[in-house]
Amino acid sequence: xxxxxxxxxxxxxxxxxxxxxxxxxxxxxxxxxxxxxxxxxxxxxxxxxxxxxxxxxxxxxxxxxxxxxxxxxxxxxxxxxxxxxxxxxxxxxxxxxxxxxxxxxxxxxxxxxxxxxxxxxxxxxxxxxxxxxxxxxxxxxxxxxxxxxxxxxxxxxxxxxxxxxxxxxxxxxxxxxxxxxxxxxxxxxxxxxxxxxxxxxxxxxxxxxxxxxxxxxxxxxxxxxxxxxxxxxxxxxxxxxxxxxxxxxxxxxxxxxxxxxxxxxxxxxxxxxxxxxxxxxxxxxxxxxxxxxxxxxxxxxxxxxxxxxxxxxxxxxxxxxxxxxxxxxxxxxxxxxxxxxxxxxxxxxxxxxxxxxxxxxxx
Amino acid sequence: xxxxxxxxxxxxxxxxxxxxxxxxxxxxxxxxxxxxxxxxxxxxxxxxxxxxxxxxxxxxxxxxxxxxxxxxxxxxxxxxxxxxxxxxxxxxxxxxxxxxxxxxxxxxxxxxxxxxxxxxxxxxxxxxxxxxxxxxxxxxxxxxxxxxxxxxxxxxxxxxxxxxxxxxxxxxxxxxxxxxxxxxxxxxxxxxxxxxxxxxxxxxxxxxxxxxxxxxxxxxxxxxxxxxxxxxxxxxxxxxxxxxxxxxxxxxxxxxxxxxxxxxxxxxxxxxxx
Numbered sequence: 001x002x003x004x005x006x007x008x009x010x011x012x013x014x015x016x017x018x019x020x021x022x023x024x025x026x027x028x029x030x031x032x033x034x035x036x037x038x039x040x041x042x043x044x045x046x047x048x049x050x051x052x053x054x055x056x057x058x059x060x061x062x063x064x065x066x067x068x069x070x071x072x073x074x075x076x077x078x079x080x081x082x083x084x085x086x087x088x089x090x091x092x093x094x095x096x097x098x099x100x101x102x103x104x105x106x107x108x109x110x111x112x113x114x115x116x117x118x119x120x121x122x123x124x125x126x127x128x129x130x131x132x133x134x135x136x137x138x139x140x141x142x143x144x145x146x147x148x149x150x151x152x153x154x155x156x157x158x159x160x161x162x163x164x165x166x167x168x169x170x171x172x173x174x175x176x177x178x179x180x181x182x183x184x185x186x187x188x189x190x191x192x193x194x195x196x197x198x199x200x201x202x203x204x205x206x207x208x209x210x211x212x213x214x215x216x217x218x219x220x221x222x223x224x225x226x227x228x229x230x231x232x233x234x235x236x237x238x239x240x241x242x243x244x245x246x247x248x249x250x251x252x253x254x255x256x257x258x259x260x261x262x263x264x265x266x267x268x269x270x271x272x273x274x275x276x277x278x279x280x281x282x283x284x285x286x287x288x289x290x291x292x293x294x295x296x297x298x299x300x301x302x303x304x305x306x307x308x309x310x311x312x313x314x315x316x317x318x319x320x321x322x323x324x325x326x327x328x329x330x331x332x333x334x335x336x337x338x339x340x341x342x343x344x345x346x347x348x349x350x351x352x353x354x355x356x357x358x359x360x361x362x363x
Numbered sequence: 364x365x366x367x368x369x370x371x372x373x374x375x376x377x378x379x380x381x382x383x384x385x386x387x388x389x390x391x392x393x394x395x396x397x398x399x400x401x402x403x404x405x406x407x408x409x410x411x412x413x414x415x416x417x418x419x420x421x422x423x424x425x426x427x428x429x430x431x432x433x434x435x436x437x438x439x440x441x442x443x444x445x446x447x448x449x450x451x452x453x454x455x456x457x458x459x460x461x462x463x464x465x466x467x468x469x470x471x472x473x474x475x476x477x478x479x480x481x482x483x484x485x486x487x488x489x490x491x492x493x494x495x496x497x498x499x500x501x502x503x504x505x506x507x508x509x510x511x512x513x514x515x516x517x518x519x520x521x522x523x524x525x526x527x528x529x530x531x532x533x534x535x536x537x538x539x540x541x542x543x544x545x546x547x548x549x550x551x552x553x554x555x556x557x558x559x560x561x562x563x564x565x566x567x568x569x570x571x572x573x574x575x576x577x578x579x580x581x582x583x584x585x586x587x588x589x590x591x592x593x594x595x596x597x598x599x600x601x602x603x604x605x606x607x608x609x610x611x612x613x614x615x616x617x618x619x620x621x622x623x624x625x626x627x628x629x630x631x632x633x634x635x636x637x
Binding site: 050070071072076077079081083087096097100101145149 | 525527528530531532533534535536537538545546549550
């Protein structure tokens with residue numbers, strides 16, 4: 001029952017919103033990740049049939065459904081905003097798609113509504129109206145409504161984005177098992193790398209209306225094929241530093257390390273350093289060391305985000321374990337293990353190699 | 364209670380008394396016997412309440428005709444305005460079309476024009492189309508007067524309902540009209556109540572246009588005009604005049620009492636959270 005987007009373009013008012021999307025999504029769950037304005041919602045709306053593509057086809061289960069209206073398709077959609085029918089009770093909200101499905105047996109409705117409500121943990125709220133629920137409960141109701149009628153295509157457009165972080169973490173943990181029974185294709189969009197990594201489902205990275213990459217999220221996190229993919233899957237954001245290849249080494253802000261593989265001297269590169277790979281102690285490593293000035297320390301409790309100013313006005317963030325106190329304006333030395341540096345070609349953003357150390361190891 | 368609170372409450376009470384008193388005076392006078400109305404020292408409430416003035420008013424020549432005219436013209440104008448404005452509001456709030464902006468500006472402009480300025484043009488139109496002395500013409504005029512306000516108000520109510528709620532119904536399998544009926548209409552009900560209340564009050568109380576458009580055929584008059592001529596009918600029977608005025612105000616009051624709970628509830632409860 002695969003969902004196929006075949007050469008889908010969406011253009012609105014002279015702007016390209018989706019550019020030549022070719023995807024084949026198998027049964028089961030797929031995650032769609034991209035930054036804000038990447039085209040996630042547009043892609044979901046095209047897949048649902050709420051927005052006709054300017055060009056291209058949408059195929060479900062081998063059947064071209066591009067011109068079939070949404071109400072005749074077997075789809076369910078969960079919005080980022082908590083969308084329910086305000087005038088109906090939670091029970092009637094969940095029952096609504098079942099009542100509208102002629103093939104669903106009338107006598108089975110009550111059992112199905114209670115079953116889905118139990119699954120979503122809202123079994124005792126059935127008689128309330130949406131306005132009498134918290135945000136998390138409203139979104140659980142919306143998801144229950146989407147799950148009630150088994151649909152070929154279940155689309156969830158950043159369903160957790162408007163929830164506060166505790167509810168988000170709780171619902172995120174529950175969601176994967178809830179979709180396990182869904183018979184068709186489940187497409188889940190998010191801007192949060194943690195969601196993609198938690199679900200561990202095949203992941204499509206979207207950026208500027210284009211498919212950047214498709215693959216396993218953990219693998220993509222570990223070896224991002226491009227700078228855009230690395231940036232999309234990194235939270236907190238990736239630190240980016242400029243570098244240049246010179247005589248088999250990469251020079252960066254006065255420090256240098258062996259270049260991964262053979263590259264022509266003068267090639268400009270971008271170094272990607274994850275905040276948790278930045279240390280203030282050398283730990284006996286022959287790492288890169290940069291003099292820096294402490295600007296600001298954000299203590300979240302379990303970690304401290306230290307904002308540092310490097311030579312040439314470069315900004316760098318270090319994620320240090322524990323709550324730690326720093327005095328702004330003090331000097332510090334930043335250490336980075338070259339083994340954890342991602343080196344991207346400055347021209348096309350492609351990954352040159354994971355690291356010098358790894359290149360040595362495999363080479 | 365703090366001093367500020369007391370002052371605010373006192374101000375509210377003063378406003379209430381000033382607003383209510385004329386209405387109360389009309390009501391009280393309608394129940395006073397003639398002697399009490401004419402008494403040198405006016406009394407605040409009827410000492411010997413009587414219904415004789417109501418009997419006089421109801422028994423007056425043509426009372427039921429005028430009552431029926433008022434009800435027919437008002438009801439038809441309100442229903443017509445609701446139907447047309449619902450469709451217009453939907454088009455303005457939900458659809459993108461060329462000239463939409465101009466249309467909204469035009470509706471606002473129409474609402475701003477003073478009705479009295481239209482008296483003469485309307486008279487000329489009615490005369491030239493031989494629609495003088497016609498209840499249909501009157502209905503049309505009231506429809507025209509209430510339409511801009513109803514469109515603007517309903518547009519606001521409609522715009523407050525997220526499109527996604529309608530879309531969700533489509534995804535569930537509703538047709539577009541069914542989605543509107545099942546999902547949008549219940550949310551719109553308070554707006555419909557508010558606008559119909561406004562339309563009803565406007566049309567029911569209207570005086571200037573009836574006066575200009577109904578000239579020969581006295582049987583086509585409505586209650587406000589009839590009331591203004593009441594003194595001629597009864598001499599200076601203030602009791603009967605006030606009883607007739609009370610009967611005239613009654614439907615508006617009943618309609619309001621019937622609708623106000625829904626209107627109020629609709630204004631308070633948010634349709635969607637998030």
